[in-house]
Amino acid sequence: MLAISNAKVCASRNSSKLSFFFILLLTLLSSTSDLWAQDYNTLHIPAALYGTNFNLTIIDTFKQILSGNQTITGGINDDFWGPTIFVNKGDTVHMNVLNKLNDSTTIHWHGMHLPAVMDGGPHQIIPPGTLWQPYWKITNNAATYWYHPHLHQMTQAQIIKGVGGFLIVRDTEEAALPLPRTYGIDDIPLVLTSRRYLSNNQFDLTNIYGDYMLTNGTPNAQVSLPAQVVRLRILNAEVERGYDLGFSDNRTFYVIANDGGLLDAPVAVTRLKLLVGERVEILVDLSKNSAGSSVNLQAFNGGQPFGFPGGEPATSGNLGSLLNNTTFTVLHVIVAAPTSGAITSIPKTLVKNTYWTDADVTNSRTITVTDQGPGTPFTFDHVGFVFNTINKTVPLGAIEKWTITNNNTFGHAFHIHDVEFKVVSRSSGSVANYEQGWKDVVYLPKSESVSFIAKFDDYSDAIHPYMYHCHFADHEDGGMMGQFVVEGSAGVKNAPLPEVSYTLFPNPALKKLFIQLEDPRVVVYYITITTINGRTVMMLPQPDLSNGIDISMLPSGSYIVKLMDKESKQITIRKFIKE
Numbered sequence: 001m002l003a004i005s006n007a008k009v010c011a012s013r014n015s016s017k018l019s020f021f022f023i024l025l026l027t028l029l030s031s032t033s034d035l036w037a038q039d040y041n042t043l044h045i046p047a048a049l050y051g052t053n054f055n056l057t058i059i060d061t062f063k064q065i066l067s068g069n070q071t072i073t074g075g076i077n078d079d080f081w082g083p084t085i086f087v088n089k090g091d092t093v094h095m096n097v098l099n100k101l102n103d104s105t106t107i108h109w110h111g112m113h114l115p116a117v118m119d120g121g122p123h124q125i126i127p128p129g130t131l132w133q134p135y136w137k138i139t140n141n142a143a144t145y146w147y148h149p150h151l152h153q154m155t156q157a158q159i160i161k162g163v164g165g166f167l168i169v170r171d172t173e174e175a176a177l178p179l180p181r182t183y184g185i186d187d188i189p190l191v192l193t194s195r196r197y198l199s200n201n202q203f204d205l206t207n208i209y210g211d212y213m214l215t216n217g218t219p220n221a222q223v224s225l226p227a228q229v230v231r232l233r234i235l236n237a238e239v240e241r242g243y244d245l246g247f248s249d250n251r252t253f254y255v256i257a258n259d260g261g262l263l264d265a266p267v268a269v270t271r272l273k274l275l276v277g278e279r280v281e282i283l284v285d286l287s288k289n290s291a292g293s294s295v296n297l298q299a300f301n302g303g304q305p306f307g308f309p310g311g312e313p314a315t316s317g318n319l320g321s322l323l324n325n326t327t328f329t330v331l332h333v334i335v336a337a338p339t340s341g342a343i344t345s346i347p348k349t350l351v352k353n354t355y356w357t358d359a360d361v362t363n364s365r366t367i368t369v370t371d372q373g374p375g376t377p378f379t380f381d382h383v384g385f386v387f388n389t390i391n392k393t394v395p396l397g398a399i400e401k402w403t404i405t406n407n408n409t410f411g412h413a414f415h416i417h418d419v420e421f422k423v424v425s426r427s428s429g430s431v432a433n434y435e436q437g438w439k440d441v442v443y444l445p446k447s448e449s450v451s452f453i454a455k456f457d458d459y460s461d462a463i464h465p466y467m468y469h470c471h472f473a474d475h476e477d478g479g480m481m482g483q484f485v486v487e488g489s490a491g492v493k494n495a496p497l498p499e500v501s502y503t504l505f506p507n508p509a510l511k512k513l514f515i516q517l518e519d520p521r522v523v524v525y526y527i528t529i530t531t532i533n534g535r536t537v538m539m540l541p542q543p544d545l546s547n548g549i550d551i552s553m554l555p556s557g558s559y560i561v562k563l564m565d566k567e568s569k570q571i572t573i574r575k576f577i578k579e
């Protein structure tokens with residue numbers, strides 16, 4: 001049984017005999033592990049952070065999700081999931097990611113176009129106790145993105161624990177449109193997941209399909225929304241399950257944005273498939289609903305064919321779940337009075353997108369989903385992920401068409417880092433109207449090929465790769481992932497520099513540590529600061545050294561700076577003392 005406040009029920013009873021009866025009744029009901037469908041909990045709205053400098057502390061923690069034992073969870077500045085980060089297109093944002101987990105992790109900025117060394121993929125490992133400080137200029141369109149762990153073979157467990165968060169980009173085009181955008185009031189983030197619980201209320205970290213829905217970490221979630229047009233930003237952050245979303249009254253709703261931006265115009269639908277990693281922004285018109293009425297956002301997963309993830313018939317076991325092949329509630333909506341300044345109509349048009357077409361393509365590739373027989377992990381082109389193998393090299397500035405072929409009997413969700421793409425064809429027929437916008441994850445149904453076109457511009461890096469993978473965490477952890485580097489145009493290369501020479505000052509230092517490079521041609525690629533016994537405490541990809549390095553949070557002691565030069569990739573070390 002999920003979070004139902006026994007205390008509240010009992011407190012309303014004065015007679016102790018009656019209380020006893022109630023406790024007995026509750027105990028009997030809990031033992032059947034039935035959900036009380038009418039017993040809803042208020043939807044948690046993640047805290048919002050604004051600005052250009054963000055402190056994100058990843059923690060091992062607990063949350064009271066069920067009655068009884070608390071559940072061990074992971075969160076970012078919170079006890080499950082993390083804050084919603086609002087950023088503006090054109091701003092340079094600085095992230096201070098402090099890993100306070102007992103494990104290493106990474107944080108990937110899903111959907112962001114940024115240098116590979118800032119991307120937070122499997123190579124940017126943040127050891128426990130380490131501060132990682134990536135920064136980049138936001139060039140993505142206004143849309144709903146997210147951040148999550150990406151440590152190879154640990155992604156599933158860390159995502160199940162709850163580590164992740166929304167990253168919402170705003171821009172001037174979006175701001176000019178008559179759209180709901182009051183966070184938590186008429187603009188609601190929804191992260192859809194489900195969990196299976198072990199008998200002591202702990203998450204089953206090996207589970208693929210959860211038995212109980214968690215919406216923003218809230219079991220049996222309900223939200224009160226004003227009787228007007230509201231915007232829902234929905235993310236599927238499951239391990240594998242897809243959602244065929246719709247409303248209990250089968251009402252029409254309007255898709256306004258895909259993963260990477262607004263569409264040209266709202267697309268009216270009554271059902272919408274959302275696979276793992278995908279986001280969609282929808283408008284729902286509640287203006288005809290009387291205050292106090294209710295409607296449910298549901299997953300119409302009943303009757304889905306085998307191959308749609310979560311369509312499997314089994315209700316238990318590894319590929320089974322109580323939510324499989326059934327229609328279930330994702331969010332109970334109670335309609336309240338409209339707000340002042342309410343949006344009351346669906347706009348006719350949104351933004352003007354110019355998508356890549358076949359005529360723009362400079363190179364084409366194909367990738368085939370493979371496995372080595374029943375029960376073996378899925379791979380691409382018969383090779384599983386190998387940490388030090390670069391599978392593809394893309395020239396900087398290329399406009400590429402990738403065709404992903406899935407001859408498998410099961411669906412997948414294909415994701416690529418660095419770019420947003422345009423889905424141009426599906427072998428099954430047509431590309432749905434609701435997926436005509438910029439995307440970074442695409443549903444790859446069984447026995448289907450999907451083609452997309454993307455431009456790989458702005459960032460090249462010979463060492464740090466970007467990933468492409470199935471976004472099902474268990475498939476990705478199992479090796480259904482490859483990596484590509486974007487290679488810069490071969491310009492005039494400087495002769496390799498001799499060993500990079502620099503001094504640290506002041507030394508000892510208290511608050512800031514400055515680096516004086518002897519040769520001004522040296523470009524610093526990476527700085528790592530470790531304790532004298534080798535524990536990494538700070539990771540600074542391509543740091544801007546003009547203002548020094550803020551070391552005020554380090555305990556006093558001796559430290560080692562490891563500086564990697566961009567051209568030669570040589571590492572030179574220096575020692576300093578923190579006062």
Ligand code: C2O
Nearest residue numbers: 108110277415467
């Ligand atoms: Cu959302 Cu490679 O990940």
Ligand code: CU
Nearest residue numbers: 412470472475
């Ligand atoms: Cu997959």
